[in-house]
Amino acid sequence: MGDANSATAEIEPDSADERLRRWRLVLGGESGGEGTGRALGGADAGMDAALGALYGGDGKSGDMSRTGGLGASAPGVARWLGDIRTYFPASVVQVMQRDAIDRLGLAALLLEPEMLEAVEADVHLVGTLLSLNKAMPETTRSTARAVVRKVVEDLEKRLATRTRATLTGALDRSARVNRPRHHDIDWNRTIRANLKHYVPEYRTVVPERLIGYGRAAQAVKKEVILCIDQSGSMASSVVYASVFGAVLASMRSLATRLVVFDTAVVDLTEELADPVDVLFGTQLGGGTDINRALAYCQSRVTRPADTIVVLISDLYEGGIRNEMLARVAAMKASGVQFVTLLALSDEGAPAYDHEHAAALAALGAPAFACTPDLFPEVMAAAMEKRPLPVPETAA
CATH class of the missing domain: 3.40.50.410 (von Willebrand factor, type A domain)
Known part of the structure; x- marks a missing residue:
């Protein structure tokens, strides 16, 4: 029992600290973390800054209580895109990119080749690029096609x-034939087509016409x-x-x-x-x-x-x-x-x-x-x- 209590004592502080850390990342705020009393450092501080730039304050660029937001600066956004790829898995990165485009009006920045090279490509990004197609300058078009091609090739593989x-x-199966080989007989359709040939004494159907699956070449x-x-x-x-x-x-x-x-x-x-x-x-x-x-x-x-x-x-x-x-x-x-x-x-x-x-x-x-x-x-x-x-x- 003593060993079990010691193990519990060793685990619980870590578990409680992890819960505080997660709440601090969710709530944001200053070093006090909206009452959690938990300060962040290292990678956690970078993660918090990336989250705050997008989700802090009222969601408008330039007014972020956590980090001041992304603004409309292409270099700032490019750095942020690099940060979120460092701190989060690809599936989360794609969600955050979509939210950034929707919340901060960053679609126009996707017309810049440097920005397109920094983003994590997915179906939603392709849709955004297609909606900007007519406004896209020639300098960006080749980069945009490369981004779209990557997503398309991934989808084709899948x-x-x-x-x-x-x-x-x-x-x-749709190419039905009336003289099928035995292993090509469609028994369900054959039985339905020959129900009138049911023989009571044998308790079975004696088919006069077989219906079978054809081969694609015959279809x-x-x-x-x-x-x-x-x-x-x-x-x-x-x-x-x-x-x-x-x-x-x-x-x-x-x-x-x-x-x-x-x-x-x-x-x-x-x-x-x-x-x-x-x-x-x-x-x-x-x-x-x-x-x-x-x-x-x-x-x-x-x-x-x-x-x-x-x-x-x-x-x-x-x-x-x-x-x-x-x-x-x-x-x-x-x-x-x-x-x-x-x-x-x-x-x-x-x-x-x-x-x-x-x-x-x-x-x-x-x-x-x-x-x-x-x-x-x-x-x-x-x-x-x-x-x-x-x-x-x-x-």
Whole structure:
């Protein structure tokens, strides 16, 4: 017992001190730490200064009670970016960078090459750069493309292999044949098609017609049209959709078209070989005319039964609502598989037009937010014409 008490006595002061340290970093303040009485030194002081520059005071540059803020100085911000990369892991750095852009209005500083070289690149930073694309000077453009390319390549490594494998399997299964080899028989569909041939005395079905899975080489080429809303709120979705568009375009068994829109419609299919070119061909912001975009997509459908249209939009329609819904209904009636994604990102469901989402759901096109990891499964279900893996919270 004596040894146990001694061990507890040795641990508790350290544990209490660690708790005070953490509270001091959370609360900030002067050396007293908002009543904690805990002073900071060394790396802790540097961490506290980096946090205070962003989150201290009222969040406006130049008025930070903890450290005086970042101000609008590019050298000061560059030093701060270096500090947070020293003190925090990459995932935290990315969050702090996003907060700095939002809270301190630092987006304009990203137009400077030195700043871009200092930041930790992620999907949200790419979205910010794309929104600044038209204002970007030539001296910054090459650096910005390098930042965007790094993020795109990382996403492709994460998503491409699984996407190709999932969709190749779906294409194999969607090519049904009536004289299958034994290991290619689709027993569920075969039994359903032959229920009238049930033999009671043997208590089994004697099939007259076998239905089997075909191979991808035998399948009719599927057509995929990605129709992407490029309003400012859809930045992350545009990035992910561009990467997926390039992956789908690399599959010989698919014919992929990529269309982006605001109040105008731009077909970026010719750029699909390089998703970085696709991204720099977008123009985030502006209004939204979904009806006009769907009219263009509808005009490009040549084989409805083998076509999947994926609308990625928050559904805030600035065009003609009834025509938009009529186009969706007409495409579905012709045999098109129509998928509506409110977002294609890791953030979950964004703000969206609930009335339009409910109207699409009534047409058999449920609208839901989709993570990048779920997207291959959604596309596979659409290719096989089976129910989509719709989250319970979907419209």
